[in-house]
Amino acid sequence: MRVRLRSLLLAEKFSAALRLATILSHGTAKKVRADGVSQFTFSTEAGDTIVFPLRGHIVAVDYPESVRDWAATDLDRLVDTEPVEVEAPLALHEALRGIAPGIDEVVVATDFDREGELIGVEALRAIRAVRPDVPARRARFSAMTPSEVLRAFEGLCDVDWALAEAAATRERIDLAWGAVLTRFLTLACGSEVLLSVGRVQTPTLALVREREQEREGFAPRPFWDVLADIGDPPFVARAAGGPFWDPSGAEAATARAGLGADALVVRLEAYEEREAPPSPMNTTRFLAEASRRGLGTARAMAVAQDLYVRGAISYPRTDNTVYPPSLPIADILLRLRDSSYREHVDRIQSLPEVRPTRGPVSTTDHPPIHPTAAPPRLREPAATVYDIVVRRFLATLLPPATYRALAAGFRIGDADFVAHARGLVESGWRSVIPDERSTPPLPPLQVGDVLALRGLRTEAARTRPPPFHTQGSLIQAMERMGLGTKSTRHEIVALLYRREYIEGRAIRTTGAGRALVDALVPHAPDLTSPGMTRTLEGRMSAIAAGDVPMASVLRDSRDELHGLLAALRENEAVIARWIRDAARLHRDFGPCDACGRGRLVRRRTRTGWSFLGCTEYPRCRRRLRIGRGGVRLPWTLGTEAPLAAP
């Protein structure tokens, strides 16, 4: 009797397992539930296969019980403490242990990246705890398409232990630096709230701080424009040579123009402008758009995840901005015909050729975010998230928008004026994502026409500082600086809000956030900048390449952390006072004006809103809202006059 090979395939997540099983079984795979975990099984001539969905990492590193007591644990000891590995979720480990005795080989088929390699190794270790000798191989596919997956399974390679070790090193370094420095600052400041520090969160906080400082240091520069209102209905022309950085320039232009009573058309220049459609959308772009439309980025990701699980959109965590050739664009369009986007689908289907745009980043993790179905009526905010995804997808398939632009030159008295207008000729992709800034058209003009001059005026303005970060712009900045990943950036931003390091939709640092960055910068410039991430990336590459062992990287990192800890301790008193004062100012709004005994302090509702409450609560129930810039406002609108902040 021929022995049938029993294989266990490890997938990174449920959807990946389903897809792998479908492709490899040519649609014959069955979903089964064993040990409380869904998995897929199928049989071929070669043997029987189980495709097992993991759920990302199934092993977490944390410190052992012996160093959990903050007060009793010396931080230098913590630096050198080996973390323990925690099985989570436990159910997956139990399921793997249950399967292990009945299999002949393991194929690691997790995402083809560094974390994916470690996720696969975590599961493989769990299996080998039961079956030490089970052979394992690795499938490397750059897309979950039939051709790619089948190719990968024809040429299985070895598990890349060095790559997994690089990821494991990152886990340990992040934990050590985060835990040691968080404990140090929290204890040094005697703070009841956590003062957290991390390789990604602290440089991100510094980005907010830097933008704030740019604004603080910004000297607005006044300038003047001379405007002429011409014709009926009137349009606006600007004096040539402007804007004027000096009022006398504007005065001179006004004086020269003031000699005339009408405007003579002296020059007409018409030209065509093309505006290329946007590129396919990755996570960062999606979050920027969601943020622009008033959605918080963490919320937007949660909604996108839900739409993905429900089959309406593709996987929302991706860096890719180039559709893979395998993307079934025609099929997707067919599915979107049964939706309110039908008119746009019709336009695309009537094009002689559909050529999607390409963005700058081509990765193999997942395709750019695109719709996969037209779900029935969605409620907010799902409707907005789906709308962002569909419109962007459709826009990438439509031709450029073309405009007829017109520059008209006028002679008024002895001065030259210019008016511009731009009108849509072919809407192209702009039919699905309309341009919010449109310019009013100019009336039909010919050189030599004389139009009535209705008035001259001078407009004074000032140069503006760069805007505060929004969640969207902050996440884009993080990506540019190499901070965090597509899956974590929005979480880091949410964490900074939760820690009360930042506040507002136009993001500013709080007193505590500001003090924390300012206190750390002189002692740990690498920790408050992307420097630490860059160094770590370099070291991980060296580990993955086999140039250096994990142990030596950990040793170097621990030495550096001991050194930083020593430097911080030397300045502990100064740093502590600095942050403590700032944090207290941030929370404490002075004596309570109602009872006179307590103080008004910043508190949070369960839903995250800040308000001022009396420390004597519930004896004193005084409460106030906090307005822009920390101004106290009455709890009920209009019943009391606002009080000035102390």
Add this chain to the structure above:
DNA sequence: GCAAGGTC
């Protein structure tokens, strides 16, 4: 009570 990284 610490981080950042997967995914739900």
